[in-house]
Amino acid sequence: MQHFSDAPPPFFHRGPSPFARLALFGLLSLALLFTDSRYGYLEGIRSIVAIALHPLQRMVQIPGETLAWVAMYFTSQRELSEEVAALKQQVLAQGPATQGYGLLRDENAALRALLAIHARFANAATAAEVLYTGRDPFSKKIFLNRGTDAGIKAGEAVIDQFGVIGQVTRAFPQMAEVTLITDKDHAVPVKVERSGVRGVFFGAGAGRMPELRFMASSSDVRPGDKLYTSGLDGIYPADLAVAQVLSVERETGQMFSRILCTPTAGVDRTGYVLVLRQGEAQLPRPEEPVEADLPRKGTRAKGRRSG
């Protein structure tokens, strides 16, 4: 019996074996995973790929936009007139609140100037449309059709007509990635409208209710309370609606009560949003007292609990 060697003859050579290739690319992936999650060196590459992807993302929008346009074209006269009537009523209802607004704003500005307090709201804001939601069920992210070209920077707050949606976490030239307030790693410093109690609102990821964490059992929070941003973190301007308290559970064995909330804004709907320009109103943080002996705690945890 003739003996054949396992190796193919040279004219059938097909490069390294699939397993060798898998090992090579597997190791490369692991290196990338480690580098990206630890150091974030790769944001440049990410933005280049994102620019390349942008035409595709626009292309995918076209069928939906066309459908919406066609539907709008065929909206009946009656529906339109009904809508106009409803809008007129809404304007009338909001009249008293808006008529005095200009006056109040001027007065407020004058008083604040007197008190030398910086403006709370940045006036500038950019309207943007939600391009698509992240395909990933773990992280709650959406993508907007405006980016650094429209002046959007990472860290800016994003709201819709009802309240806070999230925060810009990455800005590309034509696109911005927004982490929603329901994301697992996201926290918003809030205050309770009724009692003024401060707290931090934590997202919990897909399928779980966001919570108001680290609230002592004695704190004055009741179901139905409205939560507004406290503005203490310097990212979200103060007094934007965030959520409503759904339930409060106080257990004697636990140090903190378990407070579940529902977001006020349409965080799971697609539509138009407003990106609030970050004013330079923030005062710089005071220097931390330098204590050479004490090991420094993680800055990230500290930043998150600044509320």
Place this chain on the structure above:
Amino acid sequence: MTVAVPRKASPLAPTRPEEILRPINPWFIPLTFVIALLGNLLPLTGTAAMARPDFLALVILYWCIHEPRYVGVGIAWALGLVMDVADATVFGEHALAYAVLAYAAEYFRRRVLRFRRWQQAPQIALLLFICTVMVLLIRFVGGAPLPSWTYAVPPLVGALLWPLTSALLQWPQRPPAEL
């Protein structure tokens, strides 16, 4: 065009008649990848977003099984990087998952090709599950919680779409009908 096969023939019978396909136009492969990527970028919400299969994984699987000379672990890995940007996940997450998928496809391709299209679907479901589980494992290392059961839906939908995908992608290679 389709050759009638006797009902009795076992799917494992080596003598099952096969069509001889025309050679593939190499430009067709990148085109299908772009179209699959468009499918993954579709702005869906609600149930549609929950059930959306990973079209790109499906197309990678098809080419790894049918044209392993053109598409292998390396190309799957590069497409995974693109998907990582599109999904805003950590670099390397989809890349590793697609690389493993391509390797598994190359490992199982001879076995898969012995079956008819609809019989291939369960095996495709298994391969897509491998890809999903790879993503899950990487997430767990990053400290993610256990996802809900809906996470298992997209691979199943992908497997259901396999016969259609496979037929569509093979269309340009079909021999002319009059022969």
